[in-house]
Amino acid sequence: xxxxxxxxxxxxxxxxxxxxxxxxxxxxxxxxxxxxxxxxxxxxxxxxxxxxxxxxxxxxxxxxxxxxxxxxxxxxxxxxxxxxxxxxxxxxxxxxxxxxxxxxxxxxxxxxxxxxxxxxxxxxxxxxxxxxxxxxxxxxxxxxxxxxxxxxxxxxxxxxxxxxxxxxxxxxxxxxxxxxxxxxxxxxxxxxxxxxxxxxxxxxxxxxxxxxxxxxxxxxxxxxxxxxxxxxxxxxxxxxxxxxxxxxxxxxxxxxxxxxxxxxxxxxxxxxxxxxxxxxxxxxxxxxxxxxxxxxxxxxxxxxxxxxxxxxxxx
Amino acid sequence: xxxxxxxxxxxxxxxxxxxxxxxxxxxxxxxxxxxxxxxxxxxxxxxxxxxxxxxxxxxxxxxxxxxxxxxxxxxxxxxxxxxxxxxxxxxxxxxxxxxxxxxxxxxxxxxxxxxxxxxxxxxxxxxxxxxxxxxxxxxxxxxxxxxxxxxxxxxxxxxxxxxxxxxxxxxxxxxxxxxxxxxxxxxxxxxxxxxxxxxxxxxxxxxxxxxxxxxxxxxxxxxxxxxxxxxxxxxxxxxxxxxxxxxxxxxxxxxxxxxxxxxxxxxxxxxxxxxxxxxxxxxxxxxxxxxxxxxxxxxxxxxxxxxxxxxxxxxxxxxxxxxxxxxxxxxxxxxxxxxxxxxxxxxxxxxxxxx
Numbered sequence: 001x002x003x004x005x006x007x008x009x010x011x012x013x014x015x016x017x018x019x020x021x022x023x024x025x026x027x028x029x030x031x032x033x034x035x036x037x038x039x040x041x042x043x044x045x046x047x048x049x050x051x052x053x054x055x056x057x058x059x060x061x062x063x064x065x066x067x068x069x070x071x072x073x074x075x076x077x078x079x080x081x082x083x084x085x086x087x088x089x090x091x092x093x094x095x096x097x098x099x100x101x102x103x104x105x106x107x108x109x110x111x112x113x114x115x116x117x118x119x120x121x122x123x124x125x126x127x128x129x130x131x132x133x134x135x136x137x138x139x140x141x142x143x144x145x146x147x148x149x150x151x152x153x154x155x156x157x158x159x160x161x162x163x164x165x166x167x168x169x170x171x172x173x174x175x176x177x178x179x180x181x182x183x184x185x186x187x188x189x190x191x192x193x194x195x196x197x198x199x200x201x202x203x204x205x206x207x208x209x210x211x212x213x214x215x216x217x218x219x220x221x222x223x224x225x226x227x228x229x230x231x232x233x234x235x236x237x238x239x240x241x242x243x244x245x246x247x248x249x250x251x252x253x254x255x256x257x258x259x260x261x262x263x264x265x266x267x268x269x270x271x272x273x274x275x276x277x278x279x280x281x282x283x284x285x286x287x288x289x290x291x292x293x294x295x296x297x298x299x300x301x302x303x304x305x306x307x308x309x310x311x312x313x314x315x
Numbered sequence: 316x317x318x319x320x321x322x323x324x325x326x327x328x329x330x331x332x333x334x335x336x337x338x339x340x341x342x343x344x345x346x347x348x349x350x351x352x353x354x355x356x357x358x359x360x361x362x363x364x365x366x367x368x369x370x371x372x373x374x375x376x377x378x379x380x381x382x383x384x385x386x387x388x389x390x391x392x393x394x395x396x397x398x399x400x401x402x403x404x405x406x407x408x409x410x411x412x413x414x415x416x417x418x419x420x421x422x423x424x425x426x427x428x429x430x431x432x433x434x435x436x437x438x439x440x441x442x443x444x445x446x447x448x449x450x451x452x453x454x455x456x457x458x459x460x461x462x463x464x465x466x467x468x469x470x471x472x473x474x475x476x477x478x479x480x481x482x483x484x485x486x487x488x489x490x491x492x493x494x495x496x497x498x499x500x501x502x503x504x505x506x507x508x509x510x511x512x513x514x515x516x517x518x519x520x521x522x523x524x525x526x527x528x529x530x531x532x533x534x535x536x537x538x539x540x541x542x543x544x545x546x547x548x549x550x551x552x553x554x555x556x557x558x559x560x561x562x563x564x565x566x567x568x569x570x571x572x573x574x575x576x577x578x579x580x581x582x583x584x585x586x587x588x589x590x591x592x593x594x595x596x597x598x599x600x601x602x603x604x605x606x607x608x609x610x611x612x613x614x615x616x617x618x619x620x621x622x623x624x625x626x627x628x629x630x631x632x633x634x635x636x637x638x639x640x641x642x643x644x645x646x647x648x649x650x651x652x653x654x655x656x657x658x659x660x661x662x663x664x665x666x667x668x669x670x
Contacts, residue, residue: 111637117497274479
């Protein structure tokens with residue numbers, strides 16, 4: 001009997017950690033869904049997350065409010081994404097190279113401005129807020145409804161984005177721009193403006209993802225603290241077939257792997273910590289292989305114009 | 316009547332294109348200087364320290380050359396893949412796997428004579444780095460999985476693997492618990508040219524020449540280019556696309572692996588947790604800046620070797636090493652943005668609204 005209770009306690013703490021870890025990846029993946037739906041691949045997620053993390057941290061430290069940190073992180077992520085938008089949409093630069101430049105720049109820039117803040121304690125991190133009533137539910141209560149406010153924000157964001165994409169006129173326009181920009185242009189849509197807006201919105205979400213890491217998951221600033229989560233998010237978008245609703249499931253799955261390896265380490269697993277550290281990346285690759293082989297059979301939802309610049313002269 | 320900018324196609328000579336790109340690089344430095352200034356540091360001091368750290372002394376110059384070798388080898392591999400429109404951004408991990416393979420041979424057969432041991436190490440590094448890139452290549456060729464993400468994710472796996480070895484089974488028992496393997500034997504060490512510069516530099520330069528010839532003049536180089544530009548046309552011409560993807564990805568990773576072998580054998584003389592300060596990532600930028608031209612890559616790799624060597628010396632001014640990434644990213648932004656203007660020019664016109 002006591003064994004059962006111990007097991008359910010461990011299960012609850014692990015799943016709670018899975019949701020927290022998954023939320024970071026979820027925000028970044030939702031942002032990438034928006035960008036890619038507009039036809040712009042942004043491989044700069046990792047860099048935007050790092051800058052979001054450090055800017056959110058600094059803003060929270062100076063203003064004392066983590067919400068100010070979130071807003072600042074969203075602005076920072078959006079600002080970086082606007083560079084990517086200018087290069088790839090207006091100047092028709094290669095989206096892969098520009099995204100890589102963004103990741104490199106973000107990695108360097110975040111270390112550069114974050115140097116004085118390494119190891120500085122953060123007094124005003126996000127704390128868990130139990131939702132009255134719901135948090136008391138057995139099992140799911142502590143996992144889903146005794147979390148930090150950003151987790152709740154993601155609960156609202158996922159259905160909202162899904163509805164926006166599939167049930168509203170602007171969402172339809174967005175998909176048209178990513179699918180066939182020339183046709184969208186002929187319909188009178190502003191392809192360039194649409195792409196700018198969603199790439200920047202995507203960057204803002206990546207910034208929030210980074211700030212979730214530095215303000216809620218592990219309230220601190222450490223150089224390179226995203227540790228590849230931005231890349232995991234890019235892979236997740238493919239797994240989720242560009243659908244926000246599927247992204248949340250995928251994100252928690254990835255979060256679960258991360259939480260599980262952490263738990264195994266904490267329990268003093270004899271398996272080397274380095275092999276445990278590898279698992280989220282290997283898992284991501286495995287999932288990616290399954291997702292792409294499935295997409296080959298025609299069940300994918302890849303935006304047709306993804307990765308290509310739109311040139312009006314070439315209509 | 317509304318004012319607007321219009322792009323016009325414009326033919327530009329090779330010199331003009333080069334001038335536009337050099338201008339873009341300078342702009343990248345200028346914007347970086349503004350960013351450095353914004354954090355209250357003097358950009359003249361930072362860049363000055365960097366420059367003298369890289370080129371100002373005999374030691375600095377040799378440090379720049381030490382870094383040119385791995386950068387050049389990784390870039391050659393990345394360029395080969397990108398000629399086929401394949402994005403290998405996992406050179407960092409392939410570099411580590413190459414180092415791992417070479418270290419395995421060096422530690423297991425330490426008593427073999429150098430003429431046998433060194434080539435064996437090179438083959439081990441070449442093959443292991445190649446396999447590390449072949450895996451994403453297989454996924455790309457048979458499943459259509461984007462090699463961009465898989466090559467990158469494998470970097471984290473390779474780094475953890477090397478860390479496991481140097482913290483665990485390969486740890487030097489006399490190493491005071493540091494994550495280092497035992498020092499290699501004399502025969503597992505590449506001959507030195509001067510200072511820390513080893514013979515690998517010469518080999519890398521020869522490789523650049525070979526790559527230039529293969530890409531420019533050989534039938535295989537031609538096939539790669541055709542497949543990259545038009546897979547459909549290549550298919551009609553009877554070229555085997557799958558086989559070429561596998562081959563190109565293998566050689567691409569193998570070059571980075573060879574770089575890793577040279578680093579552990581020629582510079583570090585052992586395997587350790589960090590064998591690269593991000594050579595594999597910087598090499599992506601070098602490849603792009605050199606327009607995938609192996610000969611141009613020699614010059615760009617040398618300059619970026621200087622940037623990396625210089626970045627070490629600015630740490631004394633309280634500027635983190637990763638600042639080099641910031642500057643590299645900014646340079647790449649500027650060059651990317653300028654690329655359109657190598658084929659067109661911007662004109663400001665007053666034009667009636669049409670449509």
